[in-house]
Amino acid sequence: xxxxxxxxxxxxxxxxxxxxxxxxxxxxxxxxxxxxxxxxxxxxxxxxxxxxxxxxxxxxxxxxxxxxxxxxxxxxxxxxxxxxxxxxxxxxxxxxxxxxxxxxxxxxxxxxxx
Numbered sequence: 001x002x003x004x005x006x007x008x009x010x011x012x013x014x015x016x017x018x019x020x021x022x023x024x025x026x027x028x029x030x031x032x033x034x035x036x037x038x039x040x041x042x043x044x045x046x047x048x049x050x051x052x053x054x055x056x057x058x059x060x061x062x063x064x065x066x067x068x069x070x071x072x073x074x075x076x077x078x079x080x081x082x083x084x085x086x087x088x089x090x091x092x093x094x095x096x097x098x099x100x101x102x103x104x105x106x107x108x109x110x111x112x113x114x
Contacts, residue, residue, distance in 0.1 A: 009065035011039040011064050012053035014083040015091075015103075017075050018112065030082075032112055042102065062089070062105045068098070076101055088113070 015037055018030035042063040064082060066072065072079075076096060081088045088109040095102040 009041045011041050011066070011084070012036065015066065016081040016083070016088070016109075017078040018080045019075070019078055024035060030078075030112060032114055033075075034067075035071065037063055037066040037072070039067075039100070043067075056113070063102055064105065065097070065100045065102045068101045072101055073098070079103065080111055109111070 013036065014034050017033040017035070019033050020028065021031045022028055042065050043061065047104075062084070064084070068076070073096070076094045079091045079094055082091055082103055082105060083089075084105075089105040090107050090109045090111075091103050092106040093104045095104075
């Protein structure tokens with residue numbers, strides 16, 4: 001199965017964590033930690049969000065359940081994005097359903113990436 005496809009509603013992809021970090025100058029600049037996970041796609045859905053711009057934004061309402069390792073369980077509050085189908089999507093909420101984390105996605109992720 002190709003990475004990121006939803007054949008059989010399976011998921012394999014990158015999850016990005018923004019780990020808090022203060023540099024030597026006292027500036028808060030999170031470090032992005034990337035990890036790969038397997039899981040299931042629980043829900044697929046999209047909607048258009050009205051904007052003041054020429055084009056509206058697409059917002060997904062996907063829910064992805066990943067099989068969490070100890071790192072994911074410890075750091076779930078820092079999950080910022082999921083890469084799926086070649087796009088990084090904002091994670092709007094995380095539900096802990098041990099041994100899984102259920103991630104609800106929103107719009108396209110535009111935050112720090114490395």
